[in-house]
Amino acid sequence: MSTARSFDEVGQEVSEKSWHRAKPLLSVRGVAKSYDGRVGCADVSFDLYPGEVMGIVGESGSGKSTLLNCLAGHLTPDRGEILFDSRAGGLRDTQAMSEPERRMLARTEWAFVHQNPRDGLRMGVSAGGNVGERLMAVGARHYGRIRASAIDWLDRVEIAADRVDDRPSAFSGGMQQRLQIARNLVTGPRLVFMDEPTGGLDVSVQARLLDLVRGLVREMGLSAIVVTHDLAVVRLLADRLMVMKSGQVIEAGLTDQVLDDPQHAYTQLLVSSVLQV
């Protein structure tokens, strides 16, 4: 009886929610950044809604990493607003926040997955310590519970519990990347920034990571912004896509629509340049 109900009614409820009630988690308005007169990114605006995954594609130097770093607070944009709907304070301009507030946001509601796991992990600290750090940073003071949570997260990213005391330097590249994801997600963030998350990985390892990220995004209702130059990655991971060239967003829309019916000359070139297997 309960299952018979669930197909129709649950669907209806969720559909109403996602159409009418949702408000943006991240609202970006006219963000621009240049380096000594050279354009990094120019006049970027978009809204990201809860549960949405947005891909940003473009070649090296297109400004996609500059944009990501501006959004994540690693760079200060020259112009524009970045509004985030935080649990505590509602919709706020992250640049108007004090540094402690922004850093607190960065380790609670945000997560940043670096291309190179070495940039996002403490290589001299065990896997468990790496995952536990964010918990301890927000005040966890019970060793047993921190460790249990670390082991639970290692399991969720498919790292065996008996590796909890090993250092990341003893892990393969794919494992390091999964550990970095666990370390980032343990505090239940709502927005994840990913910079070429599958960048240095073998194709088979990439697939596993993508599957994992997709599953976590769905289970946790995460929103994510994924910068990559790999169109296959965005097709599998992203709901929406922004195409950047020379610092400008030249095309944006539903991922499959942008890839299957590209409107802009550059996007057409990008899509047609992908080698088919």
Next chain:
Amino acid sequence: MIEIDGVGKSFILHNQGGAVIPVMAGAHLVVAPGECVALTGSSGAGKSTLMRMIYGNYRAAQGRITVGGVVVTGAEPRTIIALRRHVLGHVSQFLRVVPRVPTIEVVAEPLRLVGVDARAAHDRAADLLARLNIPEALWGLSPTTFSGGEQQRVNIARGFAHDFPALLLDEPTASLDPVNRAVVLDLIEGAKARGAAIVGIFHDAAARAQVCDREVDVSAFAVRAA
């Protein structure tokens, strides 16, 4: 349920001298709940193009498409995503999934996306896979390694997992044996019976005759090259 009004489409190939290829103009179609409409016309007439525009995969150049009251043409990505998640199902000819995800998960995913709990979604997925004669031994494996016919059936199971009010079917019976073909036609009739509006492409004339209420020849919307 599905309304198409004055829809046109052309492709501009910017990297081939800006060539403009008009493929459709003035398309018009209304599909009521419980109705199944077959798109016909020779290859290249624009059947797939029209289906893709309804699904939001191609952008319409002119006109207006609405599905379940939602305007698809010019809609925000999240509107289309919500529409696809809750209202508009699609069975394509090609299975596009993350390698490594087990078949049962692939089929259950549409249900999980609308908030059905894991167990109920799995039960429903298992039921569909069994009906479509996918051996249970394969359910735990990724469908990327399956034969063409098996992949097609996984795709169908996935498309019918959630009771979408509107469905797009692209050659759902192609490359199926008679037994499974009958199962698929059953599923289509079941969807019609519960009130789904269906638009499909069927090369299989007998199948078309069995499940479709009428046929629309898209050649009528074709733009003749000047």
Next chain:
Amino acid sequence: MTQSDQYNFAYLDEQTKRMIRRALLKALAVPGYQVPFASREMPMPYGWGTGGVQVSAAVLTPEDRLKVIDQGADDTTNAVSIRKFFEKTARVETTGHTVEATVIQTRHRIPEEPLGEGQILVYQVPIPEPLRFLEPRETETRKMHALEEYGLMHVKLYEDIARHGEIATAYAYPVKVEGRYVMDPSPIPKFDNPKMEMAAIQLFGAGREQRIYAVPPYSRVESLDFEDHPFCASKADHPCALCGALDSYLDEVIMDDDGGRMFVCSDTDYCAARQAAGHLGAMAASDGQEERR
């Protein structure tokens, strides 16, 4: 003698002492905060207590009575040479007795005898930054102090428990002062940590690293720990072999090549005072025992 007359009082020039005193006042005003100071070249190598010596030089007055200890002992090379240095350059009185001293410079210990108001304890500090081994960037550790981001300190303790089953950090055990700054108490044994809540002024000098910090009298000093692995001020589970004390921190002394060993008070003044008062341990070499043998 004529040469030593030419030194300014306590070796440092008055301008330098003023600079250090300003740093000390700031350090006392912000307990646990590391105040940078322009550490001077001293006539001894780094690592021999140049930070502590500069702090002592800045607080000494001609009326002070100085005690210098190294690992609790008044008679080790380091302690003797620093004591001689101030005898020569400041001509202050020196003492081995904790209660008599007004300024005590120490390396690696807090005296067993509780200190009182009017006394100053000066610590020699090798590495003042408690976060250093986890975060090598000074810019980052400063920011972490400023923003009270101390999760990393617990990562270190977590690693200890993960590796050893308990918090194995036995000395330089991190503390939080007045609920605000996390501070390295210098390499004192963690046994001494609870004593840091005291009536005397505690000043810390790191010469090589050019930092001064302080704990004002009666400040709250908490040793960091986990709820399920609480801080424990442990020591060797023996009485002192010489004075029989059960409450003092003990050094393990190897006696011979056959595993013979003894545990004795590391605080030599405390041990001697107890023996003088008639408390004798199992191996006490009192005159009476010698004669009977």
